[in-house]
Amino acid sequence: MIDDAIPFVSEQWWLATLGRTVVWARLRVRDAGTAEIFDSDGATLVYESEDVARAMLMDAEFVAFDGLDDDDALLRGFTLDEIAPPVADDDERLRARMSQSLGARA
Secondary structure, eight states, rough: OOOSOOEEEEEEEEEEEHHHHEEEEEEEEESOOOOOEETSSSSSSEEHHHHHHHHHHHHHEEEEEOOOOHHHHHHHHHHHGGOOOOOOHHHHHHTSSSSEOOOOOO
16 A cells, blocks of 8 residues: 655656547656556556656556647647546545546547
């Protein structure tokens, strides 16, 4: 179990697209340099470093949300105005928001 009381020094949101669904992942880096990914299944996966965690996300075809521009978003089938990282009071509630349907195309 991950201790949420341990401070983290950075938080990044990553996403992957499956058809018209956006799947989110949250990457946090802890003071000690370890990293953890909270995934769409509600699991928190711990890695020895941010580099290892980022490599795992890229291997799973995730991209950093803050690195997307309008063209990147359009290639994935959405506009940046359509999506935003999920927000919730705790990880249990956040889990339900880690997948976002974009609806049908007109």
